Amino acid sequence: MVRWRLFQVGLLGLAVLVVWMFYLNAVVRDGFDGQRFSIPARVYSEAQDLYAGAPVSADRVEILLDDLGYRSSSRVNQPGRYRRTGQTIEVHTRGFEFWDGAEPARRLLLDFSQGSVNRVSEPDGSAVLLARLDPLFIGQIYPGVSEDRILVSLETVPPTLVAGLIAVEDQHFLDHHGISIVGIARALWANVTSGSIEQGGSTLTQQLVKNLYLSPDQTLWRKANEALMALLLEAHYDKEAILETYLNEVYIGQQGRRSINGFGLGAQFFFGSPLPSLDIHQQAMLVGLIKGPSYYNPRRNPERAIQRRNVVLRVWREAGVISQADYEHATRQPLDVSAVPGQASYPAFMDLVRRQLAEGYRKEDLLAEGLTVFTTLNPLAQNSLEQRVPAKLAEIERQHGLQAGDLEAAAVVTRPSTGDVLALLGGRKPELAGFNRALDARRPVGSLMKPAVYLAALEQGYTLATPISDAEVTVTAEDGKLWQPRNYDKTSHGTPLLMDALVNSYNQATARLGMTVGLAEVFDVIDRLGVDERPPAVPSVMLGAHGLSPMQVAQYFQTIAGNGFYTPLNAIRAVVHPEDGVLQRYDLSVENRFRPEQVFLLQEALHEVTRQGTARSLRWRLPEHWWLAGKTGTTDDNRDAWFAGYSGDRQAVVWVGRDGNEPTPLTGSTGALPVWADIMQALNPVQERRGQPANVEWLPVNAQGAVVSERCDGARPVPFIKGTAPNGRSRCDAGADTQTEGEEDDSWWQRLFN
Amino acid sequence: MVATPVQLRHTQVRRWLATPGALMLSGLILVGCATQSSDPFRPDTGGKPESPARTETSEPAMDSGDVVAGLRREAWEQQAVGEWEAAAGLLERALRIDASKAELYHQIAEVRLGQERFAEAEQVAAKGLSLVADDPELEASLWRATAQARSGQGDMSGAREARERACALGYC
Structure with missing residues (x-):
């Protein structure tokens, strides 16, 4: 009877085990196939268009050619070569298979003059209307993997590294079936005697299973699963496949939140070189790191690291992986670690691309082999950003007596017409991955929020010339708290015109205006401008007491620069499948959210900010004839300095502050604006004002906001939506409400506008 | 492209050029600009000298x-x-x-x-x-x-x- 019971329990246990094995089997196959058989997507930048009139100088084209790996050569006789002679570049382009067609390789003669392409022609002298260079390869993306990797195949890994890895981590790897009985027994014994589960005894297969599928906690249950899965893995896949995956998966370092997985990335991260070119001592260091990536970190703990490396080298010599001579030579070498972690070229931008792919794609689609991703990255804009921002920050630190390295920054450059993200800077050390401030730092935006208040007012029938009160103001919020915003200069400015209150960034006038217009209306405008979250419904948000990332600010400002049309910011132009062609294209998307003529008025006010207001230093920082529009932002105790603005078809948003949110001596005008100006100067955008809506008229207005004769002292032209300006002309000193009857005035000025 | 260096120095003029009917009068305005040293409706920039590198407009001989x-x-x-x-x-x-x-x-x-x-x-x-x-x-x-x-x-x-x-x- 008892025996029967035992048999039943045993049978049940077996059944449960079988079901469990089936489950684990599915997990193992899914995970492993997903990891192993995906070929990374190749990611490319935007390509440089070449045409007569292209606003790019010979110097910049030469920089770009160098970045693309073109060789300067006296004979331009094969693709990938160029010759610069003064203002002429002769180039043999490489040609490229773009998502929208093939660009042939061809010889081109580029003539430059005054910073632009003057003429593009073939060797026989015939003009070429339009050509493009090949795009810059900016990295690889591994589907389903959020970190970056540099995948290596087993054949390209140095044989010493492979043999050395086996010798150090799992001598019987080539013989066992996934687990080592001896190893487990030894580990068990050690655990029993020490009372805790610390000993490894893991085979390479088990380590891989642990990395791929399991949580890092050390429980017996996890250990049992690990062993079962290791057996299953060995049953399904051969040793080469397992070893290759291990090489690409193993965890050997950490940088901020970014984990360094795989020897391919590790080689670049620690030595700045590709894996196949590492010397013996460098290979040994990588293998040594497996035991304790942090403890043996060669940058932080060089002493320990070199000891560990030499232990590995000794094991290698004993196992016959290297000769005695190799051993002696290698142990005499220094660590050879590069000063700066080698990186993918544009980690912040790649981060954005990865996130956009993760949003827009099902994982299965991304698992397709060998996708090509065409992005919006403009290498010249990105390089300008990476050079100008750190240089300017250092200068600002010197000017304000700050310690070098005190300030951090983030920046986003976009193309308003299409929403393309052209360049992205996640911090002042652009080569470092890690905290991407452009996307993830949420900082109060200060006065950058004001344009939303003024746009709401324009929608409610205010004009730019409406006088508004700048008297002190106290607002009782819904929660009973008092809100008493004060002007930056601690004084009230009477009744400025609406546009002047924005131009000078008056807090009191803005708070009053917002409360009069209505909090709900202001928040509705903020929402329509494209802020993708609901700020708390409190009045202080109108003055920017709400944190947004630089990217969110760029999206918000984009709607203003885009004439009131919302266009989602976008880092990807097209994704191409090697057989099926274009999988997805991000085409032009515009959505009207504001009346363009109202946005036009706001743009003009923001232009005045750069002429007379808080950003007036732009008049000497940049060529005075450039048409610019923008807004400064400063938060309490100068913790954050912002500038957002645009010219022509280029917009840039800059944040400057400190990671720890400490105060700085900087305002938007002194901290962020100089950086912005440097960026814009490098971008050299088309500086013309774009056309204006047909129903806008310009009328001369006096200081009180009354429409007067243009001959009056202090009269200045202000744009109005037709039919909204006060009727008739007033005397020169009239107030906004006192209109005199249609004073006849037939000057050329009036004829121009009526 | 209507921009020339003469016009570009006068933001005001460029703005007028964008208004309806202004193009026909642009010739007239240019004459006005040539004789008037400063803009009548906007506080003058104070004749701040532009840095030499920036005075030239980079207008390509051929446009796009x-x-x-x-x-x-x-x-x-x-x-x-x-x-x-x-x-x-x-x-x-x-x-x-x-x-x-x-x-x-x-x-x-x-x-x-x-x-x-x-x-x-x-x-x-x-x-x-x-x-x-x-x-x-x-x-x-x-x-x-x-x-x-x-x-x-x-x-x-x-x-x-x-x-x-x-x-x-x-x-x-």
Whole structure:
């Protein structure tokens, strides 16, 4: 009877085990196939268009050619070569298979003059209307993997590294079936005697299973699963496949939140070189790191690291992986670690691309082999950003007596017409991955929020010339708290015109205006401008007491620069499948959210900010004839300095502050604006004002906001939506409400506008 | 491109040039500028000297008009054979070269109409209308595209209204 019971329990246990094995089997196959058989997507930048009139100088084209790996050569006789002679570049382009067609390789003669392409022609002298260079390869993306990797195949890994890895981590790897009985027994014994589960005894297969599928906690249950899965893995896949995956998966370092997985990335991260070119001592260091990536970190703990490396080298010599001579030579070498972690070229931008792919794609689609991703990255804009921002920050630190390295920054450059993200800077050390401030730092935006208040007012029938009160103001919020915003200069400015209150960034006038217009209306405008979250419904948000990332600010400002049309910011132009062609294209998307003529008025006010207001230093920082529009932002105790603005078809948003949110001596005008100006100067955008809506008229207005004769002292032209300006002309000193009857005035000025 | 160094030094003048009817008078204004040393309606910049590197305007001898026109022609050829995606790609490439051309928005709107993406066609046409200044014929074309886009969405009264806007401009 008892025996029967035992048999039943045993049978049940077996059944449960079988079901469990089936489950684990599915997990193992899914995970492993997903990891192993995906070929990374190749990611490319935007390509440089070449045409007569292209606003790019010979110097910049030469920089770009160098970045693309073109060789300067006296004979331009094969693709990938160029010759610069003064203002002429002769180039043999490489040609490229773009998502929208093939660009042939061809010889081109580029003539430059005054910073632009003057003429593009073939060797026989015939003009070429339009050509493009090949795009810059900016990295690889591994589907389903959020970190970056540099995948290596087993054949390209140095044989010493492979043999050395086996010798150090799992001598019987080539013989066992996934687990080592001896190893487990030894580990068990050690655990029993020490009372805790610390000993490894893991085979390479088990380590891989642990990395791929399991949580890092050390429980017996996890250990049992690990062993079962290791057996299953060995049953399904051969040793080469397992070893290759291990090489690409193993965890050997950490940088901020970014984990360094795989020897391919590790080689670049620690030595700045590709894996196949590492010397013996460098290979040994990588293998040594497996035991304790942090403890043996060669940058932080060089002493320990070199000891560990030499232990590995000794094991290698004993196992016959290297000769005695190799051993002696290698142990005499220094660590050879590069000063700066080698990186993918544009980690912040790649981060954005990865996130956009993760949003827009099902994982299965991304698992397709060998996708090509065409992005919006403009290498010249990105390089300008990476050079100008750190240089300017250092200068600002010197000017304000700050310690070098005190300030951090983030920046986003976009193309308003299409929403393309052209360049992205996640911090002042652009080569470092890690905290991407452009996307993830949420900082109060200060006065950058004001344009939303003024746009709401324009929608409610205010004009730019409406006088508004700048008297002190106290607002009782819904929660009973008092809100008493004060002007930056601690004084009230009477009744400025609406546009002047924005131009000078008056807090009191803005708070009053917002409360009069209505909090709900202001928040509705903020929402329509494209802020993708609901700020708390409190009045202080109108003055920017709400944190947004630089990217969110760029999206918000984009709607203003885009004439009131919302266009989602976008880092990807097209994704191409090697057989099926274009999988997805991000085409032009515009959505009207504001009346363009109202946005036009706001743009003009923001232009005045750069002429007379808080950003007036732009008049000497940049060529005075450039048409610019923008807004400064400063938060309490100068913790954050912002500038957002645009010219022509280029917009840039800059944040400057400190990671720890400490105060700085900087305002938007002194901290962020100089950086912005440097960026814009490098971008050299088309500086013309774009056309204006047909129903806008310009009328001369006096200081009180009354429409007067243009001959009056202090009269200045202000744009109005037709039919909204006060009727008739007033005397020169009239107030906004006192209109005199249609004073006849037939000057050329009036004829121009009526 | 109407910009010359003389005009560019006067923001005011450039702004006037953008107003309806101003083009005809631009010659007159230039004469005025030549005789007037400063802008009468705007506090003067104080004659702050520009840094030498910045005084020259970088106006290329040839502008991007040719290449935009070429891309538009190519797009037309694609539209004629119903290759809408290809046409859209060419027009967007042109847009990245010169975003201020309302004609491009008009043509993209036509592509969207061809694709029967009517709501998008209407939005693109609207964006074009926000850029068109002083070109009643183009403005009317954009309104006609708007009318078609609205019809396509079943908005008959909206379509009629758009058509009337086109007629009011003298291009029925």
